[in-house]
Amino acid sequence: MQNVNGRELEAGFLTAMEWSFCITTPARNQGEMAHTCRGTINLSTAHFDTEDSCSIVLTSGARTYHLKASSEVERQQWITALELAKAKAVCMMSSHSDDSGDEDDETASPADKSELHSTIKSLSLKLDDLSTCNDLIAKHGAALQRSLSELDSLKIPYESSEKLKAVNERATLFRITSNAMINACKDFLELAETHSRKWQRALQYEQEQRIHLEETIEQLAKQHNSLERAFRSAPGRATNPTKSFSEGSLLTPKGEDSEEDEDTEYFDAMEDSTSFITVITEAKEDRKAEGGTTGSVDWTSSDNVLDGASLVPKGPPKVKRRVRIPDKPNYSLNLWSIMKNCIGRELSKIPMPVNFNEPLSMLQRLTEDLEYHHLLDKAVHCTSSVEQMCLVAAFSVSSYSTTVHRIAKPFNPMLGETFELDRLDDMGLRSLCEQVSHHPPSAAHYVFSKHGWSLWQEITISSKFRGKYLSIMPLGAIHLEFQASGNHYVWRKSTSTVHNIIVGKLWIDQTGDIEIVNHKTKDRCQLKFLPYSYFSKEVARKVTGVVSDSQGKAHYVLSGSWDEQMECAKIVQSSPSSPGSDGKQKTVYQTLPAKLLWKKYPLPENAENMYYFSELALTLNEHEEGVAPTDSRLRPDQRLMEKGHWDEANTEKQRLEEKQRVSRRRRLEACSRGCGTEEEKEADVYVPLWFEKRLDPLTGETACMYKGGYWEAKERQDWHMCPNIF
Structure with missing residues (x-):
């Protein structure tokens, strides 16, 4: 290939895995003899353009290279190959830089985790090849159709021969692109057939997870009913039935499930979503410890600071x-x-x-x-x-x-x-x-x-x-x-x-989670922001938390949403619940009625336009x-x-x-x-x-x-x- 100034250029691009286009030129002096490559272009950000029937303009950032092919057919072959390589480079750069961990949370089973990731990436690459080839076939097909239309209106023999030459060149381009698409289709079908059994296993695993989820919810409902019955029949309790206040998704401080949050794979927001349960009780009852970790605390007058905390004069x-x-x-x-x-x-x-x-x-x-x-x-x-x-x-x-x-x-x-x-x-x-x-x-x-x-x-x-x-x-x-x-x-x-x-x-x-630490008293607050899930029955944008002292004893349960309000409820007693179907225990917090801490101000009038x-x-x-x-x-x-x-x-x-x-x-x-x-x-x-x-x-x-x-x-x-x- 040659550039527009007529200077010899030897152009060749590396594989899509290397994501670059290498430009080499003859050495201008002896000091350049050791340099085989004068510059590289990152294909994932490169842009290709054409000036005439044989020229290619490569642009990447502030650098621009002008290349010239010997014929239009050769130029189109280069354009086709470069666009295919760019599609692969963009896809692979995206997958390599995506370290958010979202894919890790959506795998089908722990055993097939890495293998499924590799398969998904391979299929995605092949789909990108198909998409690129489809665009090229559409473009070349339209050009071929235009040439054929022009051929119908010709009368001069010389002009006919020129147009026939153009038709032949475009037909050659169409054949090259079609072959590339056929090969990509074959590769895609081979991958899909090879891994079809794994997708079936993934579907079966999802079905098992759904059954497990339904059993967990049923077990929680039974636990809730048993708690209500136990509370009604307990001596010295109020006759009014209790009711559920909230269900958090935060682990209890110093609890048995302290590592569960990192090890559990979440396939939707509902799996193992309750690690503590809070139950409202009356504020003036005399309470005694009944097993587990207890704390007889009073809704003292000093707590009046929390009353009306959201009301600002x-x-x-x-x-x-x-x-x-x-x-x-x-x-x-x-x-x-x-x-x-x-x-x-x-x-x-x-x-x-x-x-x-x-x-x-x-x-x-x-x-x-x-x-x-x-x-x-x-x-x-x-x-x-x-x-x-x-x-x-x-x-x-x-x-x-x-x-x-x-x-x-x-x-x-x-x-x-x-x-x-x-x-x-x-x-x-x-x-x-x-x-x-x-x-x-x-x-x-x-x-x-x-x-x-x-x-x-x-x-x-x-x-x-x-x-x-x-x-x-x-x-x-x-x-x-x-x-x-x-x-x-x-x-x-x-x-x-x-x-x-x-x-x-x-x-x-x-x-994500937020941990607030008081470095003087070593008090801690664990807050958890629950991610939105279409399958979740939780309130959108929910936040839950527990406030504990330096000894790990829980004093307050926090609940609310990050876009509306937050409430706190004082804990008067805590005890472990009966194990669920998965054998894990959760902590049941008995609390006083919740008090409002913060409530969002209403937006000004016409805020949607401001x-x-x-x-x-x-x-x-x-x-x-x-x-x-x-x-x-x-x-x-x-x-x-x-x-x-x-x-x-x-x-x-x-x-x-x-x-x-x-x-x-x-x-x-x-x-x-x-x-x-x-x-x-x-x-x-x-x-x-x-x-x-x-x-x-x-x-x-x-x-x-x-x-x-x-x-x-x-x-x-x-x-x-x-x-x-x-």
């Missing part, structure tokens, strides 16, 4: 805040056309237009977690550390309530971008966020409350596009400290998943005087988008991103020492302005913590140290 604000923003324009854009070549990549590295954003930055979304700060204000007055833990747990869950309808992506902050929330007058707190790293994206956050608590965190967002869904994993610990008691709580965020990326309505789910922003979110991007020049409120592309000027916002976004790339190159060029990766060099060169890296003694991790100076600089209006990022 709201007086007239001293500063009038806005209550609406411009309605979201109706722009249509195909998400799949942008995301199809980005499978397996970090979301922060995918160039996305503002059409998929909301007019808030990630720093502002992080600040939005403080919407229910009143829970922490109430927790300050708790004299019991386990009661305080209940309110802290409710606060940790409340931060997810704003995500239920928020399917748009926040803006990725520029390196050095900040956001302040100075609301001492009405909220009693001051909050500061700074983007301290760009790759990977990381933000440091510090909050001070005049009511006697402070919160800090450094959150690194790790996100992967998986094809059908998007996984967002916030990494980093959240610290909360109460000054008066010295109670220091640490927890981490759960995983967020955006479903139906390709087809259907987008929706968000929160999954990105489903909450009352607080509507005020976060409101223009304020005196903020730092790096504040998110001053970001021009975000401001243009909020006003509805999306075309101008996209242009401005590209300008800002290019400006950031230039600044990054300058920093890396200034770093003359070190031979690590570019990310490591940048981490060594860039120094945050308001935060500094320190070793966290509780987690053993290095994290950015507030070093002070911001609010003093704001008071002086001295911002000379701030970088020019906008």
Whole structure:
């Protein structure tokens, strides 16, 4: 093959397993004799185009190669082979990068796990081959039909011979592509026949699991009835029948099933979903231990702190805040056309237009977690550390309530971008966020409350596009400290998943476990976010939990949903239940009536046209005087988008991103020492302005913590140290 300049090129592509296209040229000098390959193109992200009947243009990122074949037939042979290899490369890159573990949870049986995975991948590859060949056959068939139509209208013998030559060439191309598709079909059929028996075994295993599930539910119902009868007949009990309060999916602390959550394979959300059962009893009865672990506790007056915890007195604000923003324009854009070549990549590295954003930055979304700060204000007055833990747990869950309808992506902050929330007058707190790293994206956050608590965190967002869904994993610990008691709580965020990326309505789910630890008293709270399942009868978005002390004794049961409310119920007695059909025991908690801890505020009127922003979110991007020049409120592309000027916002976004790339190159060029990766060099060169890296003694991790100076600089209006990022 030759390039457009006539220079000899020897082009050859590696196998699809190696996912690259290798370009070789003759050596220009003796020093190049040892180099056999002058460049490679990753086939999974490459784009193929044609300039004329014999030219091929290969594009991958910023690199473009112009190749020329000796004839149109040879060019089409190369195009066909390259497109087949690209389909395999994309599929295999996707499967190799998908480490979410979802496939591991959906295997047919533990014995056939790895073999079935391999079979599924092989069948998927063959299906991709069939799909690609089908597209090529359709394209070549249409071209052949056009040539035949032109042949019918010819009259000149010379022109007839030329057209006949074109028909022959297209017929040859069609035969090549047809043969490729026939071979792919044969391979697919052979695989399907070979593994048909395994699919039958998988179906049989699923049927057995369903029978086992039905037996488990029946056993639970019998246990519930026996508990009711035992409670009615017990001496000194109230005559009113008890009723079931809730069923959690959390393992009991220090219980027999402590490793069950990791070892059990879940084929739907209902399998072994109840590891404890709670039963409501009366609050004023005299109770005695009746076997198992018991605790005679009273619904004391100190617990009044938990009463009405969700009711917040709201007086007239001293500063009038806005209550609406411009309605979201109706722009249509195909998400799949942008995301199809980005499978397996970090979301922060995918160039996305503002059409998929909301007019808030990630720093502002992080600040939005403080919407229910009143829970922490109430927790300050708790004299019991386990009661305080209940309110802290409710606060940790409340931060997810704003995500239920928020399917748009926040803006990725520029390196050095900040956001302040100075609301001492009405909220009693001051909050500061700074983007301290760009790759990977990381933000440091510090909050001070005049009511006697402070919160800090450094959150690194790790996100992967998986094809059908998007996984967002916030990494980093959240610290909360109460000054008066010295109670220091640490927890981490759960995983967020955006479903139906390709087809259907987008929706968000929160999954995983959260463990909150009080490092002073060693109290713990285990929270579990139940994943949504079509077959589950549980309430959607359900969260369950147990609060226990340093000895492992359970004091409170938590229950609710992360998008609506959380309740707590004090445990007065616990005992093991009778073994189920699987031989496992669960713990039965006898509790007092549940009390409301937190309830979500209703959304503002017309919220569906304002990105489903909450009352607080509507005020976060409101223009304020005196903020730092790096504040998110001053970001021009975000401001243009909020006003509805999306075309101008996209242009401005590209300008800002290019400006950031230039600044990054300058920093890396200034770093003359070190031979690590570019990310490591940048981490060594860039120094945050308001935060500094320190070793966290509780987690053993290095994290950015507030070093002070911001609010003093704001008071002086001295911002000379701030970088020019906008």
